[in-house]
Amino acid sequence: MHGHPDTDHHARIPHATRIERSRVLVVGAGGLGCPASLALAQGGVGHLTLVDPDRVDVTNLHRQLWHRTGDVGRFKAESAAAGLLRAFPALSVEALPERLDANNAEALFRAHDLVVDATDGVATKFFLSDVAVLTGVPLVYGGVLRMQGQALRIDPGGPCLRCLYEDMPPADAVPTCAQAGVLGSMAGLIGAVQALLALELLAGAAGRTRGEATLHVLDGATLEGRTVKVTRAPDCPGCGIQSLPPFPSSQEDTSCPT
Numbered sequence: 001m002h003g004h005p006d007t008d009h010h011a012r013i014p015h016a017t018r019i020e021r022s023r024v025l026v027v028g029a030g031g032l033g034c035p036a037s038l039a040l041a042q043g044g045v046g047h048l049t050l051v052d053p054d055r056v057d058v059t060n061l062h063r064q065l066w067h068r069t070g071d072v073g074r075f076k077a078e079s080a081a082a083g084l085l086r087a088f089p090a091l092s093v094e095a096l097p098e099r100l101d102a103n104n105a106e107a108l109f110r111a112h113d114l115v116v117d118a119t120d121g122v123a124t125k126f127f128l129s130d131v132a133v134l135t136g137v138p139l140v141y142g143g144v145l146r147m148q149g150q151a152l153r154i155d156p157g158g159p160c161l162r163c164l165y166e167d168m169p170p171a172d173a174v175p176t177c178a179q180a181g182v183l184g185s186m187a188g189l190i191g192a193v194q195a196l197l198a199l200e201l202l203a204g205a206a207g208r209t210r211g212e213a214t215l216h217v218l219d220g221a222t223l224e225g226r227t228v229k230v231t232r233a234p235d236c237p238g239c240g241i242q243s244l245p246p247f248p249s250s251q252e253d254t255s256c257p258t
Contacts, residue, residue, distance in 0.1 A: 020046040022202045025108055027100050027128065028052055028118030029080035031184065032142050034065045035191030036116050036198075041084055043199040047092040048084065049112065052077040053099040063184025100128075101247040109135040114198050117141045118191065123248030129154055129161035130238055130245045138201055142194040147220035149190035152230065153197040153206075158213045159230045162238030186220040193218070 022045050026033050029052040037048055056064075056071045056079050066083030067076065075097035084093050100108060109115055109131055117128050117139055125141060132139035132154050139154040141161060154160050193216055200206045215228040232239060 018204060019044045019199065019202050022114065023047040023049070023112045024198060024202075025049045025051065025112040025115045026118055027115060028120065029066070029076040030054070030060065030064050030118065030120065031187035032144070032191040032194065033076075033116070033118035034067075034080060034083075035188040036118055036142075036195045037080060037084060038065065038087070039192045039195030040116075040198060041088045041091050043195065045199070045202065047094070049094045049096060049108070050077045050080050050084075051096040051098060051100050051108065052080075053097060063187060065188075102244055105131045105247075106135060106244055109137040112137065114138045114140065114202060116194050116198060118194070121248070126161055126238075127245060127248055130241050133160050133238055133241050134244060138198075140194045140197050142190045144187045144190050147186055149186050149193075149218045149220065150215055151190055151193045151197060152213060152215045153201065155201070155206075155208060155213065157210050157232075158208070159211070159232040160236065160238040163233040163236050164215065164230050166233070186218075189218060189220070 024040055024045050024047070026037050026040070026048060029037070029050045033050065033052065037050065040048060052075070054076050056067045056074050056076055058069075058072050060067055060076075061069060061072075064076075066080040068079075068083075071079040071082075075095070077095040077097045081093045081095035084091055098104070105127070115128065115132065115137055117125055119125060119128065125143070128139055129141065136156045138156065140151065141154060142151045143149065152161075152164065197216075211232040213230045215230050216225065217228060218225045
């Protein structure tokens with residue numbers, strides 16, 4: 001599913017030409033992926049690839065903005081791509097209704113300038129962080145639980161997700177969203193923050209200190225935010241990865257259906 005990427009539809013945005021040449025991969029077309037893709041398209045990104053193996057469920061409709069009642073049962077990637085093209089006819093969009101895993105992850109990362117992690121599983125997020133380090137393609141991590149959210153851009157040479165959390169928590173240590181709940185507007189806010197972090201880098205406006213990154217933490221209950229400086233951990237196994245890691249099994253992944 002493609003639009004026309006050569007159309008200059010954001011001529012007045014600074015660095016628009018650079019942004020419009022950019023190719024962004026959004027992994028997940030749900031609660032994070034929908035608002036992130038909207039903000040990226042609004043920011044003038046020329047091409048978006050949406051990858052998601054799941055189908056639209058009626059419970060998604062109140063918080064995943066691209067999906068309509070008639071899309072129930074349709075692949076989320078295709079539904080979201082159709083929604084993007086309704087809003088942005090000049091946008092180039094590709095829908096991949098498949099799982100990003102060890103078979104396709106490296107090729108998909110290398111075919112894009114930046115990747116947005118809009119997935120719903122803890123183990124999958126660690127996997128994507130490892131692939132980002134291996135390929136040198138920047139990754140914007142995001143996560144939401146209850147009314148708390150956070151986002152972090154993983155740049156080449158900077159700290160990875162394992163620097164922040166050291167290791168993946170046990171599968172029963174993090175409740176699923178079905179158990180703990182997620183505020184839909186909170187996912188929308190974090191998805192927008194992920195897009196801002198992506199656009200900042202794509203526009204060449206990101207001021208970076210090698211070996212450091214900023215974790216953005218938002219509290220939906222108080223509408224307050226804070227930032228945490230993250231530094232690259234010595235001897236981090238994620239930062240030293242040399243080959244593609246195994247994709248997590250369903251038993252390893254703690255799912256949170258954002």
